[in-house]
Amino acid sequence: MILRNISQYVVQDDENQTAWLRLPDNTMWHWYGGEYETHAYYLKLLSVVKPDNIVASQLVKYLLNNRKHATYWKSTRDTALVVEAFADYLKTSKELTPDSNVQIWIDGQLHKDVAIQTDNLFSLENTLVLTGNQLASGQHTVEIRKQGKSPLYMSGHLTNFTLEDPISAAGLELKIQRHYYKLTRATTLAPAAGDQGQVVPQHVRKYKRQKLANLSALNSGDMVEVELVIDSKNDYEYILLEDMKAAGFEPVDIRSGYNGNSLGAYLELRDDRVSLFVARLARGKHSIAYRLRAEIPGKFSALPTRVSAMYAPELKANADEIKLRIEDLPMQSRDLSE
Structure with missing residues (x-):
């Protein structure tokens, strides 16, 4: 009965061969009752009742993937309980006696x-x-x-030089997608308080987003928003995003620094790329965006965005490459007020 009730909160990722419990969000910090302690006790239960259940081995991989600095978990208590749960799993799964x-x-x-x-x-x-x-x-x-009959674990790693054009996305435990949007100014009026308390209409600057496909055309002076969508299978620290900038575009922002984005990332503007430094990346999907302006006419290629762990570079992924065209626009047709 207990195992059946807990199983309704199990989330399995067949692609990554991991499993975890869907727990309520808790922003408070306690030395007891943490996420890894809960997973450790669930693994101990599975090791006794259903040691051959696929969820048990997937839970072990999830806990291994979420170690801090590849050595410990959130606290000393969490670490002790997880190691104890691993020992129970090894005994019942007979992985210490392979043949x-x-x-x-x-x-x-x-x-x-x-x-x-x-x-x-x-x-x-x-x-x-x-x-x-x-x-x-x-x-x-x-x-x-x-x-x-012994269980077998395997992994593969490939490093190669590719001549493919365009370069396609790749990644497993980290994935990243890049979307380009053309921003078109939309003039709207919103009610505001006047100097005598009366309601007066006030212009509000807003933009409509139009998604750009590969080989889309833009006019010189158009504003573009670049959205990066990161899908993380685990909780990570110190993640680096490098978005390779197409040569005909320049960032709207002119100064590097913290700009209040949703990930709290530090934005660094370079000649050929925009780098974002993320201190902590939680499991799940996240989005971050910045703006460029199309300037130099021509056909340009934006090489894939790269995401990697700063202190574990083997953890990495890349987005799709995209090619865009910028066409010249006569000066009298250009709106320089944006």
Whole structure:
């Protein structure tokens, strides 16, 4: 009954192979009853009642991903309870007594064959590295074959130079999307108090947003809003956003600094990019925007926005590339009041 009631709050991310409990937001800080303490006790319950449940292994990965500085959790109490829950899970899942044989095949050829036993669990050579000409251009098929009942965990990492045009988005635990919007000034009137308390109409400056697709055309002088949407699978600290600026655009803001954006990020304006430094990024979707002005006529490419952890650069993602055209506009047709 207890397990069934708790399961209604479980959120599973099949793409990232993690699971967590949907807990109420609590802005107060306590040394007890925290998020990781709750997850630790839930893992201890699963280890006793349903150790083979897929949620248990996904919960372990979620807790591992949310360590601070890859070593501890929010408090000493949280850390002790999570480590204790991990020990209970290892005992019931029998991961400390492996007995299996693993083979790695690439394009139909055997590249690695290793036996995983209790005596070599922490000393076996569990890495396969292919460099240079060992991996030709094109598509490849990677097969991992296992004999035995022991659980097996695997991961892959690829570094390559790409000639694709345009460059497409990529990312897993961090994802980022970039949207360009043309801003068109909309003159509106709003009621305001006059000098004698009477209601008088007052002009309010607002803009209508029109989303720009790839190869869209703009006029020189048009204002553009760039929106960056970040999707984070975990809670992170010290995240760097680098939005590569197309050559024909210049930022509307002329000074770097804190500008009151929703992430509390520090904005740094550079010649070829706009950098944003985020101290803390919570799990979920976030949006941040800044404005550019189209200036130099021509066809320009904005290289993908990049997001990465400043002290763990292997955690990274990039957005799609976009190409835009700027056309010259006669001076008499230009509105310089914006």
